[in-house]
Amino acid sequence: MADATCAGCGCACDDIEATIADGRLSVTRTCELGDAWFAERAAVPIASIEGRAASVDEAADAAAAILRQARAPLVYGLGQTSCEAQRQAVALAEAVGAIVDPAGGSGAGLAYQAIGSSTATFGEIRDRAELVVAWRADPAVTNPRLLGRLRLDRAARGSRALVVVDERRTATAEEADAFVELDAANDFEALWALRALIGGAPFDRDRAGDLPLEALGELAKRLHDAGHVAFLHGAVDELGALALFSLVRDLSRKRHTVTLGLRGEGNARGAEDVLAWQTGFPAAVSFARGYPRANPGELSAAALLERGEVDAALVVASDALEQLPGLRELPTVVIDARDTETAKAARVAFATAVEGIEVAGIAHRMDGVPVPLRALLDGDRPAVEDVLAAIAGRL
Amino acid sequence: MLRIAGGSVYDPANGIAGEVRDVCVQDGRIVDDVPSHARSIDARGMVVMPGGVDIHAHIAGPAVNAARKLLPEEHRADVLERTAITRAGSGGTVPSTFATGYRYALLGYTTVVEAATPPLAARHTLAELRDTPVIDALFLVLMGNNLPLFELIREEPDRVREAIAWWLQATGGYGVKLVNPGGVEMWKRNNGNVTSLDDDGPGVTPRQVIETVATAVHDLGLPHPVHVHCNNLGVSGNYRTTLDTLRTLEGRRAHLAHMQFHAYGGRPGGRPRSRAPELADYLNAHPELSADIGQVMFGPATTMTADAPVSAVLREITHGRWVNADTEAETGCGIVPFTYRERNYVHALQWGIGLELFLLSRDPWRLVLSTDHPNGGSFLSYPRLIRLLMDREFRNEQIGRVNKQAMKRTVLLDDLDREYTLEEIAIITRAGPARLLGLHDKGHLGVGADADITIYDDRDDREAMFSAPRYVIKDGLPVVEDGELREAGPGRLLRVGAEYDPSIEPTLEALFEDRYSVRFSSYPVREPWLLEPARTVAAQPPRSR
Numbered sequence: 001m002a003d004a005t006c007a008g009c010g011c012a013c014d015d016i017e018a019t020i021a022d023g024r025l026s027v028t029r030t031c032e033l034g035d036a037w038f039a040e041r042a043a044v045p046i047a048s049i050e051g052r053a054a055s056v057d058e059a060a061d062a063a064a065a066i067l068r069q070a071r072a073p074l075v076y077g078l079g080q081t082s083c084e085a086q087r088q089a090v091a092l093a094e095a096v097g098a099i100v101d102p103a104g105g106s107g108a109g110l111a112y113q114a115i116g117s118s119t120a121t122f123g124e125i126r127d128r129a130e131l132v133v134a135w136r137a138d139p140a141v142t143n144p145r146l147l148g149r150l151r152l153d154r155a156a157r158g159s160r161a162l163v164v165v166d167e168r169r170t171a172t173a174e175e176a177d178a179f180v181e182l183d184a185a186n187d188f189e190a191l192w193a194l195r196a197l198i199g200g201a202p203f204d205r206d207r208a209g210d211l212p213l214e215a216l217g218e219l220a221k222r223l224h225d226a227g228h229v230a231f232l233h234g235a236v237d238e239l240g241a242l243a244l245f246s247l248v249r250d251l252s253r254k255r256h257t258v259t260l261g262l263r264g265e266g267n268a269r270g271a272e273d274v275l276a277w278q279t280g281f282p283a284a285v286s287f288a289r290g291y292p293r294a295n296p297g298e299l300s301a302a303a304l305l306e307r308g309e310v311d312a313a314l315v316v317a318s319d320a321l322e323q324l325p326g327l328r329e330l331p332t333v334v335i336d337a338r339d340t341e342t343a344k345a346a347r348v349a350f351a352t353a354v355e356g357i358e359v360a361g362i363a364h365r366m367d368g369v370p371v372p373l374r375a376l377l378d379g380d381r382p383a384v385e386d387v388l389a390a391i392a393g394r395l
Numbered sequence: 396m397l398r399i400a401g402g403s404v405y406d407p408a409n410g411i412a413g414e415v416r417d418v419c420v421q422d423g424r425i426v427d428d429v430p431s432h433a434r435s436i437d438a439r440g441m442v443v444m445p446g447g448v449d450i451h452a453h454i455a456g457p458a459v460n461a462a463r464k465l466l467p468e469e470h471r472a473d474v475l476e477r478t479a480i481t482r483a484g485s486g487g488t489v490p491s492t493f494a495t496g497y498r499y500a501l502l503g504y505t506t507v508v509e510a511a512t513p514p515l516a517a518r519h520t521l522a523e524l525r526d527t528p529v530i531d532a533l534f535l536v537l538m539g540n541n542l543p544l545f546e547l548i549r550e551e552p553d554r555v556r557e558a559i560a561w562w563l564q565a566t567g568g569y570g571v572k573l574v575n576p577g578g579v580e581m582w583k584r585n586n587g588n589v590t591s592l593d594d595d596g597p598g599v600t601p602r603q604v605i606e607t608v609a610t611a612v613h614d615l616g617l618p619h620p621v622h623v624h625c626n627n628l629g630v631s632g633n634y635r636t637t638l639d640t641l642r643t644l645e646g647r648r649a650h651l652a653h654m655q656f657h658a659y660g661g662r663p664g665g666r667p668r669s670r671a672p673e674l675a676d677y678l679n680a681h682p683e684l685s686a687d688i689g690q691v692m693f694g695p696a697t698t699m700t701a702d703a704p705v706s707a708v709l710r711e712i713t714h715g716r717w718v719n720a721d722t723e724a725e726t727g728c729g730i731v732p733f734t735y736r737e738r739n740y741v742h743a744l745q746w747g748i749g750l751e752l753f754l755l756s757r758d759p760w761r762l763v764l765s766t767d768h769p770n771g772g773s774f775l776s777y778p779r780l781i782r783l784l785m786d787r788e789f790r791n792e793q794i795g796r797v798n799k800q801a802m803k804r805t806v807l808l809d810d811l812d813r814e815y816t817l818e819e820i821a822i823i824t825r826a827g828p829a830r831l832l833g834l835h836d837k838g839h840l841g842v843g844a845d846a847d848i849t850i851y852d853d854r855d856d857r858e859a860m861f862s863a864p865r866y867v868i869k870d871g872l873p874v875v876e877d878g879e880l881r882e883a884g885p886g887r888l889l890r891v892g893a894e895y896d897p898s899i900e901p902t903l904e905a906l907f908e909d910r911y912s913v914r915f916s917s918y919p920v921r922e923p924w925l926l927e928p929a930r931t932v933a934a935q936p937p938r939s940r
Contacts, residue, residue: 005917087522094477094482095477112718115717116465116716116717116718116719118718118719118720119720119721120720120721120723123723124723126723126912127910128583128584227585249717256585258721272464277463277492277526278484278491278492278493279470279491280463280467280486280489281464281467287483290477291474291475291483291484292470292474292485362925364519368457368516370516
């Protein structure tokens with residue numbers, strides 16, 4: 001029996017027990033995402049060029065040639081690999097003057113830079129939050145063990161309350177004490193209304209449009225009466241994030257209040273952290289001028305692709321085609337442990353070892369806590385980090 | 396091999412103050428002599444000192460990184476281009492990791508203490524230090540609001556020593572830091588703070604924490620004594636708490652962090668007054684105690700502290716950006732960007748109190764330079780601070796510019812004639828901190844010491860002189876020549892080696908179970924790439940001395 005960490009989602013559960021028999025891995029305590037994470041990967045060639053198997057050296061040569069010839073390369077993804085690989089990826093982006101944009105950002109970067117935020121690790125929320133509000137977050141689906149880890153299962157949470165705010169009755173809402181149905185476009189208005197209700201500011205109900213005022217009023221009362229509040233937020237837009245962080249700040253004057261952004265990918269938080277410590281910016285950094293320059297609206301991968309301002313891409317540990325269909329038009333290098341659609345469409349692809357199964361590394365949980373990914377099995381595939389180093393060595 | 400020929404050498408640990416002599420280097424260490432074919436640096440007319448040692452700064456880890464993410468405008472305004480030997484980066488008050496390493500080296504500093512790491516986040520701090528080139532670095536682990544430790548302090552105080560040794564070995568840390576002991580936990584409970592050493596909020600009093608941990612650190616024989624950030628930081632009248640803390644520590648070695656922020660008279664909630672003279676007197680009379688100043692410098696700063704309730708107060712002063720981050724079972728964290736202004740009474744008083752402490756100190760070995768980077772100002776402001784200490788005319792000119800009411804509350808208007816000498820500067824910026832840290836290979840130029848050396852042009856403008864060393868040698872290698880970075884290889888981790896009785900592990904595991912959200916087996920750092928290259932400094936328990 002060996003300790004293992006699952007990097008199948010941003011929970012990065014480190015309490016997995018792994019058993020190895022005849023070179024095969026079986027795990028306990030995993031959720032369905034974890035089972036998929038630990039499942040055996042497709043037996044694709046370690047390296048391929050234009051869909052044909054190649055040696056790692058040949059593929060690294062080809063990848064380096066693509067990046068060398070590019071005038072505006074993009075490095076994208078990074079959310080499902082270790083901090084060590086992310087560190088190499090940022091170095092490589094810098095070396096080729098690329099733009100690097102991690103996938104799976106919190107969507108709250110500008111709001112954070114405008115007013116800051118209050119947050120906490122899992123243990124704090126588990127042990128102290130009397131009221132937890134899942135705002136546009138459905139952890140029962142996106143992070144199946146999170147509610148359990150925060151001791152928010154109905155049976156375990158005692159007098160603590162769970163409230164869900166979302167556009168439809170989600171799986172998490174089924175577990176909750178209250179559900180507030182809120183149209184997806186109304187985050188800002190609803191959060192601003194909560195600020196007014198709690199702060200006792202004059203509030204014109206006639207102009208509140210289609211906000212569910214009664215339900216928001218009940219939520220405001222719960223927030224007002226709680227001594228310790230935690231929000232779990234999913235993908236909110238910048239304005240929504242600004243309103244949420246403002247509400248958290250208001251609330252924190254009278255009661256301890258935090259908010260935690262959920263992450264789907266196992267180390268999306270790490271990508272943001274590594275990029276920030278190496279460059280000073282957490283997202284969408286361009287090295288085109290030889291120094292880091294960041295402007296999330298202008299330099300995000302989606303915006304660049306839309307404007308046709310990228311001429312090659314290196315996708316690391318991300319099935320990026322879904323979000324960035326424009327990648328199909330570009331010479332693309334993919335480094336991933338999984339055989340994704342993006343890898344299949346790539347000009348050069350590397351199928352690597354998995355951090356946390358065949359190689360060791362560090363992942364940052366969605367709350368920023370670094371946890372070890374351990375090597376459980378021997379494998380003959382190179383680590384993401386090794387492939388990046390091989391390409392960098394050829395530039 | 397290297398000979399630094401004909402410079403005026405300031406090596407206070409070896410009693411050398413401005414003597415013209417050669418310093419020789421071989422294999423990264425100071426040696427008696429080198430053969431005549433060794434490379435020679437002509438240091439005639441220059442000042443030669445050991446490399447700088449920063450005893451208290453915030454340069455790596457989750458709090459620092461949260462601040463980086465908060466400050467895009469500073470980073471945009473201060474970028475570092477990639478060069479053949481350096482990585483790109485950005486600066487401001489909280490620079491990127493690479494920029495931090497380069498800029499410390501360019502300032503002549505070769506060893507830096509990261510003063511506040513939550514042990515749960517040790518891997519994060521270590522990973523950032525791995526990306527902080529040139530300088531050697533060590534970190535202190537936050538133990539002042541640690542719930543398992545509180546439990547031990549209550550139930551089995553005799554085993555606190557073993558627990559602390561375990562924590563240091565589990566993290567790669569160097570020493571123990573207490574930040575507002577008990578108060579941060581109270582704040583996380585939504586119960587305010589503690590206000591005296593005898594508040595019993597979290598089940599132990601601050602006094603119990605301070606006494607038990609200081610004793611444990613003493614008994615372990617750690618090279619650096621307990622490093623204390625007192626309760627009531629920034630509160631008017633807090634000098635009483637500071638004196639109470641010092642009296643509680645008496646007879647045990649201890650280091651007080653950023654004493655300036657703890658030297659205020661007045662009534663809580665009222666205007667602060669200076670109580671620097673009382674604290675300077677107390678420190679002068681107690682040779683087992685030391686402190687760094689935490690000097691405030693006018694201009695931009697970023698306040699960044701494990702003392703989260705203080706940040707919540709600052710938030711209400713600036714009405715600007717505020718970050719809070721709670722770490723389970725261990726600590727809080729608060730960040731507020733801040734600008735110190737000459738005309739502001741409180742800011743000017745803080746600036747004045749720092750200078751008072753410096754100028755009233757009788758033992759430079761025990762009251763050393765810091766700005767609590769980036770809390771009182773960036774480490775890049777050290778040269779200006781040095782000029783304030785060395786140049787009375789410049790100092791008086793500055794005193795004349797700042798808030799008059801504040802200056803009247805200090806002794807600075809008495810035209811204190813003290814000017815720090817180069818020897819004293821060498822003590823408060825390298826020899827003293829190295830000694831207080833127990834780094835016997837650092838901070839001096841005796842045979843066998845690390846060849847970490849800084850060479851300055853001897854200029855009348857001390858700010859200009861200390862801003863741009865001519866040469867910096869790290870481990871015998873010239874990393875800065877003619878004021879430019881020439882080498883930018885990795886620095887090393889300095890960690891402590893302390894032994895513990897393994898029977899503490901099951902005890903701690905039981906205490907961990909309900910308090911952490913990671914497993915006990917995940918907690919200790921085992922990753923070799925995070926812990927190498929390192930040098931281990933062994934603890935020396937008193938009984939084996």
